[in-house]
Amino acid sequence: MRxxxxxxxxxxxxxxxxxxxLYSVYIFTAGHYxxxxxxxxxxxxxxxxxxxxxxxDIKTVEGFLPVNYRILTAIGLLFAIGTSAGSLLFDVPFLTxxxxxxxLPILGELSLHTATxxxxxxxFVVVGVTMTIIQTIGEDD
Amino acid sequence: MSFLHLAxxxxxxxxxxxPLFYRTFRQIHTGWFVLPLPILLFGxxxxxxxxxxxxxxxxxxxxxxxxxxxxxxxxxxxLGLLFSLLITGIGALVVLYSIYYLAKNKEKLNxxxxxxxxxxxxxxxxxxSDNLIVxxxxxxxxSFSSFLLIGYxxxxxxxxxxxxxxxxxxxxxxxxxLGGIILLYIMTxxxxxxxxxxxxxxxxxxxxxxxxLLCILLGAFTKxxxxxxxxxxxxxxxxxxxxxxxxxxxxxxxxxxxxxxxxTPVFGEHILWFWLVAGxxxxxxxxxSVFAVKQTDLKAILAFSTVSQLGLIMSLLGVxxxxxxxxxxxxxxxxxxxxxAIFHLINHATFKGSLFMAAGxxxxxxxxxxxxxxGGLMHFMPITFTISxxxxxxxxxxxxxxxxxxxxxxxxxxxxxxxMDIFNLETWGILFPVLAWIxxxxxxxYSMILVFQTFTGKYQPEKLDKKPHEAPIGxxxxxxxxxxxxxxxxxxxxxLSDSLISPAMASILPSLLGGGGEFKVHISFWHGPTIxxxxxxxxxxxxxxxxxxxSRWKKIYKGIPEKLELNRFYDFVLEGLQSVSYxxxxxxxxGSIRSYLVYIFAFFIIILAATLIGKNAFTFSTSNVxxxxxxxxxxxxxxxxxxxxxxxxxxxxxxxxxLGAVGYTVSLFYVLFRAPDLALxxxxxxxxxxxxxxxxxxxxxxxxxxxxxxRFRLINALISVGVGAIVTLIALSAHSSKxxxxxxxxxxxxxxxxAAGKNMVNVIxxxxxxxxxxxxxxxxAIASLGIFGMIKLRLxxxxxx
Numbered sequence: 001m002r003x004x005x006x007x008x009x010x011x012x013x014x015x016x017x018x019x020x021x022l023y024s025v026y027i028f029t030a031g032h033y034x035x036x037x038x039x040x041x042x043x044x045x046x047x048x049x050x051x052x053x054x055x056x057d058i059k060t061v062e063g064f065l066p067v068n069y070r071i072l073t074a075i076g077l078l079f080a081i082g083t084s085a086g087s088l089l090f091d092v093p094f095l096t097x098x099x100x101x102x103x104l105p106i107l108g109e110l111s112l113h114t115a116t117x118x119x120x121x122x123x124f125v126v127v128g129v130t131m132t133i134i135q136t137i138g139e140d141d
Numbered sequence: 142m143s144f145l146h147l148a149x150x151x152x153x154x155x156x157x158x159x160p161l162f163y164r165t166f167r168q169i170h171t172g173w174f175v176l177p178l179p180i181l182l183f184g185x186x187x188x189x190x191x192x193x194x195x196x197x198x199x200x201x202x203x204x205x206x207x208x209x210x211x212x213x214x215x216x217x218x219x220l221g222l223l224f225s226l227l228i229t230g231i232g233a234l235v236v237l238y239s240i241y242y243l244a245k246n247k248e249k250l251n252x253x254x255x256x257x258x259x260x261x262x263x264x265x266x267x268x269x270s271d272n273l274i275v276x277x278x279x280x281x282x283x284s285f286s287s288f289l290l291i292g293y294x295x296x297x298x299x300x301x302x303x304x305x306x307x308x309x310x311x312x313x314x315x316x317x318x319l320g321g322i323i324l325l326y327i328m329t330x331x332x333x334x335x336x337x338x339x340x341x342x343x344x345x346x347x348x349x350x351x352x353x354l355l356c357i358l359l360g361a362f363t364k365x366x367x368x369x370x371x372x373x374x375x376x377x378x379x380x381x382x383x384x385x386x387x388x389x390x391x392x393x394x395x396x397x398x399x400x401x402x403x404x405t406p407v408f409g410e411h412i413l414w415f416w417l418v419a420g421x422x423x424x425x426x427x428x429x430s431v432f433a434v435k436q437t438d439l440k441a442i443l444a445f446s447t448v449s450q451l452g453l454i455m456s457l458l459g460v461x462x463x464x465x466x467x468x469x470x471x472x473x474x475x476x477x478x479x480x481x482a483i484f485h486l487i488n489h490a491t492f493k494g495s496l497f498m499a500a501g502x503x504x505x506x507x508x509x510x511x512x513x514x515x516g517g518l519m520h521f522m523p524i525t526f527t528i529s530x531x532x533x534x535x536x537x538x539x540x541x542x543x544x545x546x547x548x549x550x551x552x553x554x555x556x557x558x559x560x561m562d563i564f565n566l567e568t569w570g571i572l573f574p575v576l577a578w579i580x581x582x583x584x585x586x587y588s589m590i591l592v593f594q595t596f597t598g599k600y601q602p603e604k605l606d607k608k609p610h611e612a613p614i615g616x617x618x619x620x621x622x623x624x625x626x627x628x629x630x631x632x633x634x635x636x637l638s639d640s641l642i643s644p645a646m647a648s649i650l651p652s653l654l655g656g657g658g659e660f661k662v663h664i665s666f667w668h669g670p671t672i673x674x675x676x677x678x679x680x681x682x683x684x685x686x687x688x689x690x691x692s693r694w695k696k697i698y699k700g701i702p703e704k705l706e707l708n709r710f711y712d713f714v715l716e717g718l719q720s721v722s723y724x725x726x727x728x729x730x731x732g733s734i735r736s737y738l739v740y741i742f743a744f745f746i747i748i749l750a751a752t753l754i755g756k757n758a759f760t761f762s763t764s765n766v767x768x769x770x771x772x773x774x775x776x777x778x779x780x781x782x783x784x785x786x787x788x789x790x791x792x793x794x795x796x797x798x799x800l801g802a803v804g805y806t807v808s809l810f811y812v813l814f815r816a817p818d819l820a821l822x823x824x825x826x827x828x829x830x831x832x833x834x835x836x837x838x839x840x841x842x843x844x845x846x847x848x849x850x851x852r853f854r855l856i857n858a859l860i861s862v863g864v865g866a867i868v869t870l871i872a873l874s875a876h877s878s879k880x881x882x883x884x885x886x887x888x889x890x891x892x893x894x895x896a897a898g899k900n901m902v903n904v905i906x907x908x909x910x911x912x913x914x915x916x917x918x919x920x921x922a923i924a925s926l927g928i929f930g931m932i933k934l935r936l937x938x939x940x941x942x
Contacts, residue, residue: 032898035817043825093204115907125918129925
């Protein structure tokens with residue numbers, strides 16, 4: 001991809017990136033109670049990386065984000081399938097989720113769900129897929 | 142989840158880690174990490190012996206999709222256990238052999254062992270599942286993993302050809318089998334094999350009985366390479382030799398035998414079953430043995446020999462089904478056929494496995510498998526020679542090896558066919574022993590060719606790539622173990638009678654036992670001067686004569702069947718299909734995305750409009766329409782204006798931004814109608830797609846301002862108006878008619894209690910309809926790999942060209 005000269009975007013994105021990623025993580029974790037979840041969170045993270053791609057070129061972004069997105073997709077699928085198959089270990093049908101409350105020292109009561117692990121898989125797959133597609137199309141010149 | 146289920150999927154689980162082992166421990170052969178698993182599993186399955194010997198079976202169930210009657214029910218009975226032991230036992234030996242056969246620095250071992258483990262799990266799943274749908278899934282997985290293994294050296298044309306052929310034929314049979322399973326479900330209302338078997342008498346007179354029988358047999362015949370589907374097996378020999386030894390002689394091809402044995406209690410009483418199974422079996426046997434004689438490649442001889450031997454076992458099972466027509470167990474001669482089938486199944490695995498491995502050694506150490514180039518290897522490879530000679534003599538049915546015993550029993554069964562007073566066998570029955578006898582003569586000849594043309598005769602060093610020498614000890618261990626079994630079973634034939642054969646028979650012919658009895662299997666070495674013994678003597682004498690004069694018959698062997706070869710037919714059909722579909726595809730795939738969209742939307746309109754009109758589904762009522770506010774009107778105007786502007790945009794940039802604006806406005810609608818999740822998703826998607834456009838902006842061609850063809854624009858306009866109209870009509874009808882209560886009430890009530898979540902959309906996605914999500918992300922992942930592959934391939938080609 002051609003190198004663009006976008007000083008404002010380049011400077012702004014350095015700060016904005018963290019906010020967007022942070023927000024996407026929030027959106028992901030809040031998913032079970034408020035709008036959000038793995039799909040939206042993943043898209044938002046991907047959006048942040050796309051912004052990076054616009055501001056810098058693909059080579060530079062690969063330099064400080066050396067992620068193989070195809071492997072990320074595979075990891076995500078493993079998470080989703082693993083969570084689903086994990087229920088079989090407890091003699092319940094495939095994809096049965098469990099949840100429960102845990103008392104933590106400082107944070108207080110925390111509700112934990114296996115559904116979150118499944119959703120994490122979705123999150124990884126969405127980031128992986130979106131970025132694989134965008135990266136390969138972007139590299140194609 | 143029981144330990145048994147874990148044992149079935151254990152190879153799958155291990156296969157995930159194989160690439161990891163391969164990368165981390167480069168200096169250790171990956172096979173060493175695989176080897177412990179089949180050994181452990183073999184030991185584990187041995188612990189079931191006491192249970193199956195006492196006539197009981199072990200069942201464990203996991204609910205899979207209980208609402209459809211699909212459950213992962215694992216059941217160990219005599220037949221399943223016999224096969225499991227074969228799969229894991231031969232599997233362990235094959236893995237050990239492969240460690241020395243495949244060089245660790247040249248081969249893609251990570252691929253190889255992943256495929257092999259995939260296959261092992263699939264095969265265990267086939268023989269241990271009681272639920273037919275689950276069995277079917279594993280069944281197709283065996284086809285799939287065999288495809289990968291045959292195509293292991295995928296840079297060779299012949300490997301790819303062989304892989305495709307085996308896939309096409311076995312998957313075709315698998316689909317037929319699925320049809321049969323569904324017919325059985327219609328008749329019995331269950332997918333559980335145990336329950337189907339208990340209803341065997343009721344379904345016997347059902348109209349769908351015969352179609353189901355034919356479908357199931359089609360699956361069995363394609364898998365077990367029966368006539369005329371055997372053509373894939375010789376081509377499958379392109380796989381590495383350990384694979385041939387494992388899949389194409391000891392296990393996978395026997396899945397069809399397993400299926401026939403399994404379904405004998407259901408279909409066995411029918412005349413069609415007898416004629417098809419026994420008839421096709423005998424035909425395959427003689428066809429395969431004749432073809433084996435004319436081969437010149439060691440593995441090709443073995444492949445046709447496998448076809449022939451599978452036919453033998455198949456015919457025995459067919460004849461054994463006649464046992465159902467005789468009530469008195471003690472006098473029932475046809476149980477001999479089933480005993481022989483099972484005994485020969487085990488024997489075949491031992492001698493054919495060792496022969497394949499010996500052929501692999503010859504190939505490995507001399508660089509060729511062509512018997513015209515080989516000869517006189519006896520002095521260089523004495524151990525391999527010993528292995529081959531024992532294996533080949535057993536295959537030819539010579540004493541004192543195990544093949545002799547099962548062949549004698551085979552003759553016994555075939556001779557008894559003539560005595561049957563059912564199925565019109567008084568007249569046609571004589572064909573069985575005669576054909577069996579002729580096939581045995583040819584079996585004798587090719588067995589002799591196999592061993593003597595390789596190891597005796599003139600040594601021709603100038604035709605060999607390498608100087609031959611004895612194989613390293615690691616390559617020899619596995620065939621030596623198998624050959625020892627050949628000898629042990631030969632001298633102590635009753636070693637397996639009570640432990641394996643009798644329980645397996647109880648699974649094949651359960652109704653003959655009644656309550657609690659057991660089959661008394663006694664295999665005797667010497668059974669007096671009976672007709673069978675004279676048949677064997679005849680085989681040896683005639684076989685020897687024909688073998689010694691072999692060179693004179695060569696021309697005839699070469700001449701006869703060439704025109705009958707089914708391979709040509711297969712190639713002809715495949716090529717025809719390919720060229721037709723090529724032409725068809727080329728006419729509509731013209732490379733322009735506009736045309737594709739036109740097709741898609743045209744079909745969309747036609748199908749939906751036809752349904753709407755045909756079902757008379759259009760209704761319009763304003764009874765539960767809510768009031769329209771100012772915001773909605775404003776937003777609607779914005780969307781419409783934005784869309785119209787896109788049509789007149791002069792530059793790509795403008796149209797992209799306009800499209801984004803329309804998308805954002807739609808998301809505002811979601812906000813208005815209180816669907817924050819949808820709004821969020823829409824916003825993010827809009828942002829990303831606009832950004833994606835920006836990323837590839839440089840590569841897009843300039844927008845063409847004038848569309849030259851008026852007709853094309855007219856069609857476009859027509860289709861877009863049509864799509865809009867159809868969607869509007871459907872939305873109106875959907876809103877106007879409420880046939881059911883809204884399902885949302887269920888979610889409102891259960892979201893918090895069942896899944897402890899407050900966000901309904903998210904809970905539906907990850908929990909209530911998690912299956913959808915799981916498959917959706919899988920599809921996404923595959924799609925992204927597809928895009929990656931297509932673009933990368935194009936890039937590479939451009940670099941080369």
